[in-house]
Amino acid sequence: MKILMLIDSIDIGGAETHLVDLSVRLKEKGQDVMVVSQGGIYEDTLKENSVPYKNLPVKDKNPLTMIKNIFSIRKIIKENDFQIVHAHGRLPSFLGGKACIGTDAKFMTTAHAKVENESFYKYITTYGDNVIAVSEDIKKYIISEFSVDENIIEVIPNGINTRRFEKRNESKDLKEELDLREEKIKILSISRMDDQLAQIALDLVDIVKKDDNLELLLVGDGNRMEELKERTRDLEDIHLLGKRTDIPDIMNLSDIVVAVSRSALEGFASEKLVLLAGGEGYLGVFNEDILDEAMVDNFTGRNSKNPYHKDKLKEDLYKCIDLKDTEEGNKIEKLGRKIVEDHYSLDNMIEKTLGNYRNFLVNKGEQNG
Secondary structure, eight states: OEEEEEESOOSSSHHHHHHHHHHHHHHHTTOEEEEEESOOTTHHHHHHTTOOEEEOOTTOOOHHHHHHHHHHHHHHHHHHTOSEEEEESHHHHHHHHHHTTTSSOEEEEEEOSOOOOSSGGGGGOOOBSSEEESSHHHHHHHHHHHOOOGGGEEEOOOOBOTTTSSOOOOOHHHHHHHTOOTTSEEEEEESOOSHHHHHHHHHHHHHHTTOTTEEEEEEOOOTTHHHHHHHTTTOTTEEEEESOSOHHHHHHHOSEEEEOHHHHHHHHHTTOEEEEEOSSOEEEEOOGGGHHHHHTTTTOOTTOOOOOOHHHHHHHHHHHHHHTTSHHHHHHHHHHHHHHHHHSBHHHHHHHHHHHHHHHHHOOOOOOO
8 A cells, every 4th residue: 555644843742753753653564654743853764664754844823835745745645646644734735635635645634632623723723534542532623623424434543563662671771871870769850841741740840840750751852842951951860851762771771661652652561650640630649440431542641631730640649659669560561561461552553544544445435535
């Protein structure tokens, strides 16, 4: 199959990392895949795995730029005879849907999140003729809020590469590079450093700087990065790592992961204790008691009724610390790994996605035009 992937960027983020993993694994399985985006830290990963890549300013909302992008994408589709255009994100989906007009390509999207539906952007929200929803709650949301036909939606959670994310020996070279202290408990948080997500990072900084037994690693970038840099100036136990692609190695240096969604699942796969705290909702210390509630939305917390509060974050962080190297803590770590293997592995996601592509291509729906 010949598949064109569209996304606004390939930087730190759940949808972005998912698209890179998906594209690389599809290429390994003999599919003809190309990625179009505005660039990011994972460009080199695509190139290293021989996935063709085209940089276009698809994040630019200027109407003239958007028109140019539509014609550029249409040209790429026609020149490469792509059968499927698979878009991820609101603006790439709008551009991809328009670009497919007048081509033989079939257009589809993945719904990664509950996008707002009150502004002008509601009217450019495009889902295509086939939709992958990453969770049941998102499927219900796009049906109720955007009137998407239930019959064209398939639920396929984003997959975690369990070959990359697994428990293994620490990288001594990386530990030396990051200047980590052997005796300290290492807290890791991976996210965009924007808005509420950055607030969680800032709150972690305040907690860790008051405890000489702790060390904090923050991975990501965003609109509050300068604030974080200012707050952490001269704090030797706080490490701002910026954008990184060696997340599996960093994960294995940590003791506790504070994250939601994909980063939480990567923590599970690496057999780490995970505190589920994020911008969409707060769930607390991961354990079997909250498993059913957390799985409904793939550990994002977006359906949680628990409000986030710094004091609760601190309380739960120390609960995780108390679980470290205990029989109960080890049991929780093993449970996390099993959940990923059974429900969120990249291999399962790839097979389901390939099946969805095949069904979509044989569907005798309306052609673009």
